[in-house]
Amino acid sequence: MPLRPLGCRLNLELPGMGGGWRVCTPGGIVPTGDPLPLSGAFGRGGILRVGDLVLRPYRRGGLLRHVNERTYRTHLRFAAEHAIHRGLWEAGFPTVEPVGYAWRASGLGVEGVLITRLADGEAWPRRWELSTDRGGDIRRLIGSLCEWGLWAPDLNATNVILPANGGALMLDWDRARFEPAGQDLWPRYRARLERSLRKLGAPAEAFAVMAAAPHP
Structure with a gap:
């Protein structure tokens, strides 16, 4: 599904996250409404639901998070x-709809927020x-992903969403890159x-998902 071009607007408020954000979304839309913690979400905290949108702050993992978390x-x-995510969505890959991203100055750098459409599933x-x-x-x-040569280094079981009506969706394309042919x-x-x-x-049947076949 083709998405509208991004429009960026400056010095805006994000629900539950304060002001000063540069928001880059289709047509420059800005999430509005009451922010709620996203029920059932995994991650390093601060993930909010605003209507049918999800705001996921960027957080560092590993040992670096103890020195510089955001x-x-x-x-x-x-x-x-966002560019990788958008490309996957428009190619028909089963993922959540990418809406945009936002960033603002923080210390000697910036902090960011990923904005996606809420997915129906757990x-x-x-x-399990x-x-x-x-x-x-x-x-x-x-x-x-293997056929396309796309390596997503942050792939975790927590980034696989199982909708109630069947199928599976994948999240999190941070640092994803195309590898040489x-x-x-x-x-x-x-x-991974x-x-x-x-x-x-995880139980044994979860491990069997990847071990059951060398390649689909």
Whole structure:
């Protein structure tokens, strides 16, 4: 589904996040309404639902988060993620609708917010019992990324959404990049996802999703 071009507006308020934001969204729309914590969300905190939109602040992971949790050198990382996400959406990849991003000055850099449409479904770790039924859907998602040569280093089980009516959606394209042709990404994705499953204490049927086939 083609999306409208982004329009950027300056010095705006975001619900629950204060002012001073540069908001880049289709037509320059700005989320309005009462902010609520997003029920059932995984992440490092601060994820808000505003109507049918989700505002997800950028947060660093790993050891770096203890030194600098939310400040980035420039806004280009946010723009790059949105560009990849938008391309996947317009190509028909099963993901949530990308709406835009926002950023503002913070210390010696900037902080950012990713804005997406609310997805109907629950994160995979909250629905382990569906692993057997949805395993093929999850494998096909990752198989498509392998065929396109797109490496998403932050792929975790928590970024797989299982809608109530079937299928699977994938989130989080931060630092995603296209790799040179000829690389086999399947083993890297399998190792990345299995690491996530171990940390989450997933049942055996969840591990079988990636181990069941060398490549869809």
